[in-house]
Amino acid sequence: MIKKSTESQNFGTQFYTFLNSTPRAFQEKIAGSYNAIKGVYPICSHAMPQPLWKKRGYNDDGDQVWEKICRLFRQNTPQPVSVYVHVPFCQQKCGFCDCLSLPIKDSLTADRFVSALQMEIKAWGQLPGIKECPVTVLYFGGGTPNSLPDALFEQVLRMLKKTFQIHEDTQISVECNAHLLTPERLRMLKTLGVNRISIGVQTLQEPLRFRLGRHSSAKEVLTAIQRCKGSGFITCADVIYGLPEQNMNVFLDTLQSLIDAGIDGLSLYRFNLRQQNQEFIKKTFPRFHISELKNYVYFQAGHCLLNQAGYQKNHFIHFVRSDNNLYYRHVLRSEDLIALGPTADGVIGFYRYRHPHLKGYLLKDKNNRPKFEGGTDESQTMKTRPLTAALMCGEIVEEKMRSAGLGPLLSKWQSCDILEPSGSGRCRLTANGSWLIDPIIDEVKRALDG
C-alpha cells in the first residue's frame, strides 16, 4: 500500500515537472485534463487501435482470400470505395523509422515491384462492377511513393485511372519526402491529377533531424511546403513527439513554423520504439528511454497549440484547418478499402485481408492473382464498427450512444474530459480522448459484445 502511494506521488511530481516545461497559457488546461483521468485510466495505456487479425490471427490463408473477394464483389451492388496503394521503398532508410519500408537499391527491384503491382491492378479490374464504384480517395502510402522513378509512378497511376472509377473529385494523395519534391516532380504530380501531398517532417529541430537520419534541412522542408502550397496542393505534414533529445520548446517551435507556413493538416505521432529501429536508437542515443507521462504532456501541449491556431481534429491524430483527409475517414463513410501492394491491409464489407511483405508479394502466382497473407471475417464487429469509426473520427452523436445502451459510458467519458460538446447533440474527442482511443474503443466492445 505504502509503496503504491509513493509511486503515484512520484508520478504526480514528475507530471508537474513536465507541465512546467509547457507554456503558461496551456498549463491550467493540461492540469485539468490530467486530473480528470487520474485514477480512472492509466496514462501509459496509450496505443493505436489494432485490427482483429493482429489479436486473433486469420480465418483464411492467402490462397483463399482472392476467392472470397471475388464472391463478395459478385454479391455487392456498386458503391463508393477508397483505394490505398503501398509503395514499400525509400531512397534511404532513416534510422528512427518503424515503417515497413526498404531502401530502393536498384531499378530492377522497382521494376519487379511495379510489374507485380500492375498484375494486381489488372486482377482487381476484372472484378464485376469495379468500374461502377466511384473512388472517393486514392492514397499512395509507404515508404516514400515519390522515391519511385517518375516514369514508373506515372505508369502505375495511369493504369489505376483506367481500372478504377477515378473522377475529377477523387482526392489523390501521395506521401512524400521533402527533398524529392522538386518543381519538376510537383508539375508531374499536378499533371497526373494528384491534389494532396503529405510530407514527413518529423521535427524541424537541427541537428536532431540529421542525427535521426533525415537529409534535408529545416529550411529545405519549409521551402518544399511553400512550393506545394504555391502549386495548389492540399499540403499536410507528419510530426513526431517524444523523439530522443527533443524538448518541449523545439517541439512547439516545429508546430508553430508549420502553422506559419500555412500547413493544411497535421498528424501528430507518438515516437514508437520497435524492433525495426531499436538498434539504431540504442547506438545513437544510448541514454534514451520512453516516458509515457512526458509523451502525454507533449501531446496535450501540441493539441492546445493547434486548437489555438484554429485546427480541429478530423481523426484522433490528424488536425485540420483546410484539409479534409478523406483517407482516414473511409470507415465513417462505410466505404470499402481496396488496398494494393505489399503489407497493405484492405476491407471489403466485413472481410479484412492483408498482403505479404515485398518478398512474398513478388513471388509469381501461376494464375496471375495478387498474393495475400490471409483474411479475417470481422462480422462480429458489425455492432461496434459504426461507433468505433465515429470515435476515431471524433464525431460522436450522443443520442446514438444512449440508444445503444452506452449512456453510462457517455457520462463517464464526459466527466473524464474525454469527450466535449461540439454542438447539435454531438461530441468530439478531447486531447484525453485521442490519447485514450484504444482503451475507450475496448470499453465500447466490452459494453456491446459482453
Ligand SMILES: C[S@@+](CC[C@H](N)C(=O)[O-])C[C@H]1O[C@@H](n2cnc3c(N)ncnc32)[C@H](O)[C@@H]1O
Ligand atoms: C510511412 S511514413 C511516410 C513519410 C515519408 N516517407 C517521409 O519520411 O517523409 C509515415 C509517417 O510515419 C511516422 N513514423 C515513422 N517512424 C516512426 C516512429 N518510429 N514512431 C512514430 N512515428 C513514426 C512518421 O511521422 C512518418 O512521416
Ligand code: SF4
Ligand atoms: S521516415 Fe519516411 S523516408 Fe524515412 S525510412 Fe521511414 S518511410 Fe522511409
